[in-house]
Amino acid sequence: MKHKTNYFLWGLTAFCVIAASLLLWFVLFNFRSLLGAARTLVSILMPFIWGFAIAYLLLPVFNFNMRWMEPRLLAHAKSPGKAKGQIRLFASIITVAEGVLVVGILLSLIMPQLIVSIYSLIELMQSMASYSTNLQQMITDLLQFNPILENNFNQAFDQAVSQLSDFVSRFVLPQLLSLTSGFLSTVTAIKDFLIGMIIVIYVLCSKDLFCAQGKKLVYAFLPVKKANLVVDNLRFTHSVFGGFISGKLLDSLIIGVICFVGLSILDLPYPMLIAVIIGVTNIIPFFGPFIGAIPSALLVLMADFQQPLRCLYFVLFILVLQQFDGNILGPKILGDSTGLSPFWVMFSILVFGGIFGFVGMVVGVPLFAMFYALISGLVSRSLRNKHLSDQTADYFDLGFIDPLTLERKPLPEKQAGKAAEIGKKQT
Numbered sequence: 051m052k053h054k055t056n057y058f059l060w061g062l063t064a065f066c067v068i069a070a071s072l073l074l075w076f077v078l079f080n081f082r083s084l085l086g087a088a089r090t091l092v093s094i095l096m097p098f099i100w101g102f103a104i105a106y107l108l109l110p111v112f113n114f115n116m117r118w119m120e121p122r123l124l125a126h127a128k129s130p131g132k133a134k135g136q137i138r139l140f141a142s143i144i145t146v147a148e149g150v151l152v153v154g155i156l157l158s159l160i161m162p163q164l165i166v167s168i169y170s171l172i173e174l175m176q177s178m179a180s181y182s183t184n185l186q187q188m189i190t191d192l193l194q195f196n197p198i199l200e201n202n203f204n205q206a207f208d209q210a211v212s213q214l215s216d217f218v219s220r221f222v223l224p225q226l227l228s229l230t231s232g233f234l235s236t237v238t239a240i241k242d243f244l245i246g247m248i249i250v251i252y253v254l255c256s257k258d259l260f261c262a263q264g265k266k267l268v269y270a271f272l273p274v275k276k277a278n279l280v281v282d283n284l285r286f287t288h289s290v291f292g293g294f295i296s297g298k299l300l301d302s303l304i305i306g307v308i309c310f311v312g313l314s315i316l317d318l319p320y321p322m323l324i325a326v327i328i329g330v331t332n333i334i335p336f337f338g339p340f341i342g343a344i345p346s347a348l349l350v351l352m353a354d355f356q357q358p359l360r361c362l363y364f365v366l367f368i369l370v371l372q373q374f375d376g377n378i379l380g381p382k383i384l385g386d387s388t389g390l391s392p393f394w395v396m397f398s399i400l401v402f403g404g405i406f407g408f409v410g411m412v413v414g415v416p417l418f419a420m421f422y423a424l425i426s427g428l429v430s431r432s433l434r435n436k437h438l439s440d441q442t443a444d445y446f447d448l449g450f451i452d453p454l455t456l457e458r459k460p461l462p463e464k465q466a467g468k469a470a471e472i473g474k475k476q477t
Contacts, residue, residue, distance in 0.1 A: 101249025163322035
């Protein structure tokens with residue numbers, strides 16, 4: 051009987067290996083078709099993606115509205131059970147209306163000045179051609195005493211202008227054409243967004259129902275202890291991810307407003323355009339300030355070549371602003387919400403940004419923080435089950451652990467000395 055059981059397990063293992071190999075072969079040789087099918091599925095589900103994403107962002111506002119409305123309206127309700135559903139629907143509609151109102155006010159304040167800044171920037175780019183011609187003529191006049199140097203300069207200048215024109219024709223103009231020809235995709239995105247706003251109301255109304263159904267499935271298919279662990283991890287995930295995203299959005303909004311006010315006081319060009327760039331890129335942890343500050347400094351420099359000190363003033367202002375954000379505002383709003391070291395923050399931004407683009411750079415840190423915390427919890431739990439310490443500090447000078455007494459033995463002095471010598475040689 052025991053041999054039959056072993057044969058059955060071997061056969062089952064062989065079947066699983068063969069099935070996994072066939073599945074891998076199918077995926078590798080049909081990758082393009084599967085990728086196209088995945089994109090089609092994502093485009094179909096895009097209204098639901100919009101709906102769930104916006105509902106998640108509006109969840110704190112919805113909870114606040116419910117805490118304010120529910121006790122006041124239930125006190126005057128004849129049937130509290132029926133009134134709760136109506137209050138939830140009313141609160142979800144009010145939440146969506148508040149979100150649309152805030153976005154509308156921000157757009158009405160930002161868009162006019164943003165359009166003016168973009169038009170003035172386009173005019174500046176158009177005047178750059180005549181400016182470059184005048185600059186070339188001025189330098190040529192200065193170099194008339196040395197024909198060889200003058201000839202070399204003209205060749206280098208013409209090559210630079212040719213490369214710039216090639217860059218504009220190959221990269222900038224196609225992007226502009228794609229914007230003008232992408233009207234249909236814009237209409238589709240607006241349609242998905244509007245349908246998503248309707249889905250937001252349903253999601254906010256039914257969020258408790260969705261949570262209850264999810265817990266029901268978890269406890270139905272998992273043992274109670276594992277189900278409790280899954281539910282606890284999901285709560286932790288929600289607290290880390292939601293706290294980071296909402297806090298980072300608020301932090302970036304405040305930084306954008308401060309940037310606009312500061313640029314207006316300093317009388318620097320394109321205050322609204324640069325404030326939007328700084329605010330949006332500030333959402334990206336670690337690299338965001340550099341991504342926004344470098345092109346903004348170039349814009350300030352291009353606006354007035356004759357006053358380069360204005361660009362220096364802008365750089366100093368951005369440095370002060372980022373120090374304020376990193377040392378005062380950010381910790382006040384976010385705290386230590388991720389618990390990651392700078393190395394893992396940079397790692398998560400590069401990896402998720404390389405895979406998912408801008409969205410990956412924004413959500414990469416909280417996602418990696420969740421994975422990091424979950425793996426750390428599993429490691430700590432496994433060590434505690436073995437009656438070992440789960441504190442990292444206990445493993446710095448560890449040589450080995452006695453398998454009988456579980457006593458930690460330090461690294462022998464000879465080995466420690468050899469390790470130190472190797473370290474000195476490597477350095």
